[in-house]
Amino acid sequence: MNGSSAEVPTPLSDDLIVYYRRVLAAHSIDPVSRVCPVCGVKRCADWQQAYERLVVAGVDLESRVGP
Numbered sequence: 001m002n003g004s005s006a007e008v009p010t011p012l013s014d015d016l017i018v019y020y021r022r023v024l025a026a027h028s029i030d031p032v033s034r035v036c037p038v039c040g041v042k043r044c045a046d047w048q049q050a051y052e053r054l055v056v057a058g059v060d061l062e063s064r065v066g067p
């Protein structure tokens with residue numbers, strides 16, 4: 001046992017959270033072409049990196065859901 005069972009979220013600054021959210025929005029899958037409109041591929045590297053950073057930081061990505 002090494003006692004490392006608890007994972008502590010890596011904190012992100014508010015600026016970085018805003019930045020990564022913008023990256024996610026810009027690189028989201030286009031509903032028509034089904035690929036990133038910027039990179040032309042599905043789930044591009046930019047999108048994956050931003051998504052992973054937000055998830056690791058414990059950011060709730062579902063909080064934008066409206067009524």
Ligand SMILES: [Zn+2]
Pocket residue numbers: 026027036037038039040044045046047
């Ligand atoms: Zn992209």
